Amino acid sequence: MTGLVLAVALGLGAYGVAVLEHWASTGRFRVAGPAISALALLGRESILPRKPDRLFFETAPVLLLVAAVLSLAVLPLAPGLIAADLATGALAFNAALAYVLVALIMAGWGPDGAYGMIGGWRFLGQLIAYAMLVVMPITAVAMRAESLSTVQIVASQEGLWNIAYQPLGFALFALAGMAMAFAPPFDLPTAAGDLAGGVEAEYTGVRRLVFRLGRMVLILSVASAMTVFYLGGWLGPWLPGWAWSAAKILAVASAMLLGGRMVPRLREAALLEWSWKLGIPLALANIFIVGLIVLVVPT
Amino acid sequence: MSELTQYAILFALAVGIVGLVLSLYALARAIGRNKPEPGKDVPATAGQLSRDPVWVRYHARYYGYALLFLAFDMEMAFMYPWAVVYRQEGLVALLDMGVFLAILFLGLLYGWSQGALRRQ
Amino acid sequence: MSAQLFFLAAFGLAAVWFGIVVFRTHSMVRSALALLFSQTAIGAMFLVMQAEFLGILQIMMMATEMSIMAIFMVMFMMDPGGLGEMDMKHQRKLSLGAGAVAFAGAVAVAFLAEWGRLPASIPGAAEQVRLLGLELLGRSMLIFESAGLTILTAMIAATAVAVQPPQVPDRPAGGPGAAGTHGHGGHGGHGAGGHDHSEHGDHAGQDHAGHDHSGHDHGGHDHAKHAHAKHDHEGRGQEKHQAHSGHEDHGGHEGHGEHGHAAHDQAGKDHGGQAADSDDHAGHDHSGHDHGGHDHDHGKDHGKDHGKDHRKDHGHGAERDRPAPAKAPPGQHRKGHEENGT
């Protein structure tokens, strides 16, 4: 039974994110927009490049979708509503999202196109920038919760949400999460302005539909991770648990998609430099601060 | 439920998604066929055909960061178990990890001073 | 428990098959990703053996590390795409023999050794992580710290060997102020006064949005409103410190107010000698329950920036810092030791 509820929640959530993304990119809020474009993609030809690495070209969209869905599977939406409550859930979320990079390298390298290849290797540079800034804030969250299990982490935020408990960690995780989901302004691998679609340039038809579905689920997964780790998951005074989760996730997703488009696209050199020279010192500092607070505050 | 069943659920989820995607491909194939035409399958570069293979030795300019990342990444493996038992162990744990993090941070500072943290 | 055995064998064979593909395929990226999936299969075997933390750690670490190996292979191997079907092997017979001998030796040990009884029970996943944590801080503390030292030596060795010290002092491409060759000496901060910092000639403006995004905040529920408010706020932000490298104020939104970066003083001390720029705690209009001093012109960043701030004219010369290649034009680089092919 929970499997069915989870599947419906995943579908609705992905569709909600798709509507937000359609609104952010085309400026018009059309609820039917993503459905129409999905059907249209289903109807278009799916062109195979002439001498591609066919294995890479075919597995990239599927791997992206599988990684995004698995990362969502370890995040709780309501007290009992979680696909796989692992004891090291926070780690599993990060492990699943490491394969987004593998999918993008495959998508970039496979079709033997210049834009795609440059986009793929750029995303590896982007990973080197954001990887540490995803891991260290999660460690700080685990320090407070004394466990890596996502359900425990949400339960530990009973009194005070983590955004208030460790705001620096939240800021870093928010930015690194957007970089992980390559949402603008971190859309280096699929930049429209300088790579004309980058890694997804060569995908048309149903393969492109799977690729975009993977991206939507990825944004949904990053938004729900932010909710679970920092905004107290399903905790909330009046509404039932799942309603709070849904509201928070959609709010975070809309902030990511709409806020992100107000800033010009970043350069990979600047992203690397800022994350290694400012981000990592701040993340280490965040761990120390949380360490002190955990000892001082009795709860 | 026991951990093994959770792993089985995750594995089944992955296989299910692959099955869903394959059925989507089959549906698309039923809707229409691809028609190979000249020039259609050449990687598209904004209105021109780029026929030459681009699988060349790509010069990634971030190898300074990559080297430091490879070593720095291991810190994460040690930090997770520490984080779980941190509250129980108290200040000693903080000092332990403080030493560990300071050591790694020295490596980062050294890389920074030697110009590894820049676009080579 | 035949299910565990079946999955162990399945993932094991997958791991071995990918291991073999690593050396049989001509395309370098395929070979690197084959090794990646071989490691992932080994991680899955760890999960089947109920060592959850190690399994997930293996799956995660190997994905990023093997991708980095892929880029290095593409950088240094003759024909990364495998189009030329080049055969990059030598002393074939010897290695085949050595491999067979190694396999035979290990199998012999496997069969001949007396392994002893199977354990009654094994700790649960959460218990394992806790025990490993206690082990880390308890008996294996020395190993843990020596691992840290090993990593430190690796970082220093890798940097010393591979990275050419920059010809021009390492000015960041818009980064938060780099030490460059003159280390992280504490720099008297310019003080966060002045709403708009003097033109950092060399501090070529690179989008500083990296990690102290000024544009928008992602916390709290009512984001959409804040995001817009934030943007206009920024527009009007003359009276507000617009530190170009400081942590942009996320304070635009009420509710949880700006999360201070008390860390900055903390981090300032970590940087060793970094004069914490205390005078720049300019007030900021946000409800504060944050944890102490908060400021938006990171003393330490500013300290670093201003300290090595070069006036605009100075920055102009040939080694003017361009964002991407924070170095002089190539001509200047090609000193004696490298001939220029063209």
Add this chain to the structure above:
Amino acid sequence: MTMEGAREFTPLPIFGALRRLVAGALARDLRALVVPGPDVARALGLDLEAAGLIPAEGPRQASVLVVIAPLPGKLRDAASVAYAQMPRPRALLALGGNKLSPLPAPDISAEPTQAGLETAMRQLRALISHASFAERVSEYSAPTVQSRIVYTCPMHPEIVSDEPGNCPKCGMFLVPRETSAALQPPAHEHGTSSMAAAAIAPDAHDANPDHAHGSEANSYTCPMHPEVISDQPGNCPKCGMTLVPAGKDENHAGHGHDHSAHHHHDSQAGANSYTCPMHPEVTSDQPGNCPKCGMTLVPAGEGENHAGHGHDHSAHHHHDSQAGANSYTCPMHPEVISDQPGNCPKCGMTLVPVEEASTGGPGDHASQGGHDHAAMQEGEETGWLERIEPGFMSMVEMTQGAPRSSDGLQMEWITVPFGPFFPGLPGGLVVEFLLDGDTVVEARTTSLAGRGDLLAEGPMPAAGFVDMLGARMPLAPVSYRLLACRAIESAAGARPGAETEAARDAALARERAASHLLWLAQLGRQLGLPRIESRAAALHRTLRRADPQDLRAQIPAIRRLSRQLAAARLLTRRLRAVGDLPDPAAWTGPAGPDHSAAGRLAARLADMEQALEAAAAAPALAIPAVQEIGAASGHGHAMIETARGTAHLHVTLKAGRVSSARLQTPSAAHVALVGPLTAQHELADALVAVASLDLDPWEIDA
């Protein structure tokens, strides 16, 4: 009704309803690739988003190709390439004229006005929802997309020949490689002079025209300029070197990139002596095989006079034993051993003699000697005792020629076109970067929108000349009409009335402001700021045909936009480090104290506001039209400040008709800035720098 770009389907019983549903979705999700570019569409006042067309990033994401107004030949060819690469079902919408030769007949054609576009969209939706799937569909093919197989050597791609054979430099089998058919100098063109073949315009179809052209066995080429091909020996028109049989003697360009323009080594006049590429000390006066390694000798002219590389090859070579060795192996496939010289059966390279099992070999040769490699595949009969030094494809040889990047590594560079329809670059401008990783090493900018000289069909009446010049420049029609009017009036000596002059200046000022808004929209598209793009495009639309009262009403909105942009710290930081003009003197466009892209943004914003005030203050606005000048004749010159810089026009009138005209446009001058502006920059910065120059491809005749 049938659609040319429909998609084939096999009629299955149950999927008919789904196919209709999908066709309906296709009709509503229209993604348009605008040829020549969204900026031309906006300049004509078309609002594609309002009409329901979502802009597509490239041909792969597009389902409708919107072709605007008559296009020059090269743009039509590029459009046919884009059309061929669009996935079916695809539609072709032509606005303002429908003779688009390589493209098929347009499915829908209409006038280039918003009303025309709206009606066309309705027809298009009806057509797609009904005819997007068809049982039988005809294949679309155009000369620009045909491909031809040439044979090239994997190790020396500059060697191209039409039939399989051995690479003259390393003897390997030539592998088939696909290249565009149009590149081949038509073999049947023997009659024409040799120069005809040489002057092959940079081919827009094949991404890298600098590859050596297909060379027939009997044609001769110049070692320094491979594009120079002639049918009989003689001297190269460009550098005077004697032409050598093509395909045999190619310039030793580094692997994968062609530096013909850079090679300055001056080979002797007659290439009479031959040397071995791997052993420069071996010279002989007639072609043959090098005694030391058996490679075919090449004329000394281009042989080893690379810029002196420190590597001393001989030290590396393992097969430097004398001819006395009795067994030969292939450098690429060490397992192939044979007793007499010949070609390797697997890859065709000439087999090289193998060193004797030298007992006291220097260095660790001996240690290697001990290994036993005897039992190779195919049961070669060589004795197993004899140690075979496994010759192998030495990577040093491959990277030895490559120039070093700024961090000392010798990497391979690829030529990547950022072609005519690139999102963020002006439509019709082709910027071809030679990329080292993602750093630009060299940039070549060409425009496909140039239309050759002004008076192609002979002298024109004055009014016709003004209209022609206005129509030729869709991005700045008023400026060039005014330029033409002023030049003709100065030639005819006529003085226009004061208020027509004021009205014309007001129209010019309005167009300057509108052109800057157009540029802002394009910059927003490139940097990923959709809000800035849509606001600038909307303001541009209202400004384009506004009279002074509307202009005055628009001033506050435009001032708010420009203040917001000036205050956007992240935008200015992003642009500050980009596009620093090496010599500001060459820049005639709006410029402030700071010569970077941020400075130009600020200058354009200031110029926009100031032009807007001037236009709003004017009593009336009038599109410049030439008065009656009768049968005057004489020579005239005019110079005006367009939004992109100063444009000059020299005109000579003969009896009221314009007999000769010379136009100097700002963009033609600014194109030369792209090279120094983008050298050693990251790709994203280079593209922003090119966008910050605000080049107008229609003004560039390259």
Add this chain to the structure above:
Amino acid sequence: MSAELLTVVMIGAALFGTGIYGALSQTNLVMIMMGIELILAAALLNLVAFWRYLHPGAMEGQMFVLIVMTVMAVEMAVGFAVAISRFRARGSVEMEEARELKG
């Protein structure tokens, strides 16, 4: 002697053999490091198997696995650094050309 332990050790042996073959047969430094990674992965596998099937109580086994992972990461970092410097100096990382390590 449990069947699972035997399977895992056999697979570890197979990986070990493949790693040895790879490390010895390849001409390129980076490919040799791939072989070494496989050997270390085989060691990892055996370690976890021994921890799981023989001494689940002793957490030193898991600690040792972390150390072997650190060795893998450190080995890759230093190996690539050597590869970069060789490539910068010599233009190739082929082991055949590394015969003379002089400057």
